[in-house]
Amino acid sequence: MIVETGHYALVLALALALMQFAIPFAGARLNDTALMRVARPAAIVQFLFVALAYGVLTYAHVVSDFSLVNVIENSHSLKPFIYKISGVWGNHEGSMLLWVLVLSFCGALVALFSATMPDKLRADALSVQGLLGAAFLLFILLTSNPFARVDQPPWEGRDLNPILQDPGLAIHPPLLYLGYVGFSIVFSFAAAALIGGRIDAAWARFARPWTLFAWVALTLGIAMGSYWAYYTLGWGGFWFWDPVENASLMPWLAGTALLHSAAVMEKREALKVWTIFLAILAFSLSLLGTFLVRSGVLTSVHAFASDPERGVFILGILIFFIGGALALFAIRAGSLPTGGLFAPISREGALVVNNLLLSASCATVVIGTLYPLALEALTGEKISVGAPFFNTVLIPVALPLALLMPIGQMLPWKRGDLGAALSRLRVAFVVGLVGAAALGALYGTPFLSILFGGVAVYLVVGGVSDIVQRVTFRAASAGSVFARLRGVPLSAWGTSISHAGMGLTLLGLAATGWGVENILVMKPGDFYDVGPYRLGIESVDARQGPNYSEIYAVMAVRAGDRTLATIEPAKRNYPARRMQRSEAGIVTLGLGQVYAAIGESHPDGTIDARLYWKPFVTLIWFGALVMAFGGACSLADRRLRIGVARRAVALPEAAE
Structure with missing residues (x-):
């Protein structure tokens, strides 16, 4: 009976998701506050029912209930306890239930921490979140039921895939899903903004913490997956440009661009159209990754499913949400205000170039991942796109991007002086050159390792230079330095730490040439x-x-x-x-x-x-931890933790 409780909980969660979508959405159209406020309790209770279903499936794995097909196929009575817990999501059905659990958890978080958000924006955002939840709950119930029974239970299960019997399984998928699904909140905010016509700095202030949350989780998830592959597969590598690995890199690149674009929108009310587009793109790429893993179009150690029925269903979800969001964007984009102006040489200008380079990187990964699949579908020809292609195309993009990061930090908003910014980075340039010379003397060729090793050192020093110069400029005493340190915003610390972390990771990557x-x-x-x-x-x-x-x-x-x-x-x-x-x-x-x-x-x-x-291989993952810590520092900034009050002036409603 316990197992049936989990199944019933999923059915009730589906009903609540539909309620969460329909009632608040109608209330927003009718300007009915009572109907709009249904969204919050519906989101919270939906999460509780999904959590109940997930808890029931976990219980079945822990007690080795071999009356469930999911437990038979993925568990064993002698399997260590930690893998009985993590094995719940080590299969298609369980991982999809984890996906929906995280999705409903994100919706519940928005419901709990949106007291200062305008009722209409919150109602529309939670409505979109509810529709997403309903689509994936329907997918689970119709094609991927984790509570399917057998009439005659066997004495023993088939055990979990040995590659998955590792502590990495307990860490990597939950973090990855928090990143993937975390972008669903920003997607819902973007859709709500397009539906309601409210696109301003207040919107960016609401959306940016959720972008940071998703970005931090995805950064940690990718790093953990990389280290897991490194020590488990026995190949000595940490990244193989596997299509499913690329599926996590694509939303990370788009999310990184979104993070910087949202900062410009919040500070200067510029790049509004571009920020909305990136919000749609980041989650769309997360959905694309889900389709690649579960549709059967890929053969990979990461891929879970090969059932065409499931692939068609997910493709339908993909087309509906991505196509619908892009269609809405196309309809509304022309009516959106352009926002503030700025000089090309400014922090905004640097962030625009940053966005272009990140977008080019993301497009490269998307093309390199999807082109072989499209070619095989159209012609039957099979080709492999691997490290030579990605390295050849991405290295010329990564170099200017790394050089630009500290320069952008040094430029002021609206209008800046490039010469002054470069002058403030002279120590970073010198240390980078010395670092490159030292690495070349110690390890020798290849030249690219020396070049990127020097750039990495420059990036680490340049990343912290902004904080150093903030607190030491014309400082009269050590006491004044410490006083200034206490006054530096956490978001500034977060930027410096994240950029330095990227430099550490880049140094670890450059050192692969000396292995x-x-x-x-x-x-x-x-x-x-x-x-x-x-x-x-x-x-x-x-x-x-x-x-x-x-x-x-x-x-x-x-x-x-x-x-x-x-x-x-x-x-x-x-x-x-x-x-x-x-x-x-x-x-x-x-x-x-x-x-x-x-x-x-x-x-x-x-x-x-x-x-x-x-040599230096540990810096790849230590740098990722530093990047995530920097993101967490920015997320802890008081200006991002408190909502913008209703004092923000709403723009006129777009025509319905």
């Missing part, structure tokens, strides 16, 4: 060079895990005659799934890592292995 890879057959007792270190196998043994068996090698990592660390790369076998998985052995030494993965054992006692030395 060392050694593919060999290792003999126990012998040591082999990998970068500045030597690795040797001390022993090879077997052991039994809760639901797997493994062969593991104990390897010593040495510098000269001194043993620095011991690592244990392994090859695991999961009998229920009849699958194997590599478990890498990794040790962090300084900012770099020694990485080892083993393959097949041979009768003579030797074993196949991949050995890597990856």
Whole structure:
């Protein structure tokens, strides 16, 4: 009966989602405040019912209720408890339920923290959010029911995919979904603004915190997914330009552009049309990523579903919401006011160039991801678009973008002096040149690694230069410096920290050109060079895990005659799934890592292995954490945490 409760809860949530859409939307058209205010309790109660359904499915996984198809296909009684919890979303049905849970959670957050928002804007935004929830709840109930039963339950389940039996599964998908679905709030605000005709700085003030929230979550989700692929797949890589990886990068690039555009709109009431378009685009790309993962058009370690019926349903959702939003945008865009003017050399001008470069990057990723799919659908020809294409096209865009970021920070709003801004960055330029020279002397070619290493150092120093100069300019004493530090807005801290974090990540990416890879057959007792270190196998043994068996090698990592660390790369076998998985052995030494993965054992006692030395690789993920922390600092700024009061003057309503 508990399982049926979850199913009934989803049906009730669908009814509430439809109510959340229809009643407030009608109230906004009729200017009926009572009807408009139905949106808030409907959004909150819808979330509670979806949470109940999700809790029931989690309970079924925890107790190994093999009367459910979802549990049979994705669980095992011997599976560790953490994977029983995270395994709930390690499959198509469960992950879609998590998607709807996050969607309803976002709607409930808007309902709870929108007291200062105009009734009509809130009603329209929550109506759109309710329609989104209804579409995905209908998709789950009609094509992806997680509560489907079997008449004769088996004694044991098929277990979770071994690749997913990792702590990364507990972190990566929830963060990614918070980012994907977080942009649905900004999408709903954009649709509400277009419907109601209210596009002003107050709108940007309401939308910007949700953009930051989604961007921070998506940044962390992508970083976690990258690190998970790095240590789990045993290939020694952190990004493979897999189409499903690109599906998360596309909304991140659009969301980054939106974040900067919304800042201009909030400060100067400029770029209104462009900001609305980016708000639609960011969530549209999130929906596109959902379609790619669940339609069966892709073959990937990330892809969940291959059922054409599900793909057609999601394609219908995609066309309805993206097409509808773009059609509404096309109808309304011409009537929107243009906003404030600014000089080309100004912070607004720098942010416009930033948006153009980010949009070009996003378009490149979209084309590189979708072109092979379109070509195969039209001609049957299969091609692969990978790192050579993306690196060739994106590197020329990334270089000016990185150079521009600190310059834009130094320019004032409305009108600026480029010479003065460059003068304030002279220390960053010098340190960047010295950094490039030092990296070139230490590691040598390739030239691109030296170039981007120097740019990364410049970006880190330039990112913090704004704060340093704010607090030290004509400071009379250390006390005045500390007083100024306390007065720097959190949003300014957030900008500087995020830009510095991007520099750290860029340095980690640049250093991939200095990595060392050694593919060999290792003999126990012998040591082999990998970068500045030597690795040797001390022993090879077997052991039994809760639901797997493994062969593991104990390897010593040495510098000269001194043993620095011991690592244990392994090859695991999961009998229920009849699958194997590599478990890498990794040790962090300084900012770099020694990485080892083993393959097949041979009768003579030797074993196949991949050995890597990856200098500065940890900066890729540490920089992402710093970027996210910067975003969190901006989100904590009091000016973004409080709503704009109703003093903002509404624009005349657009013709219905």
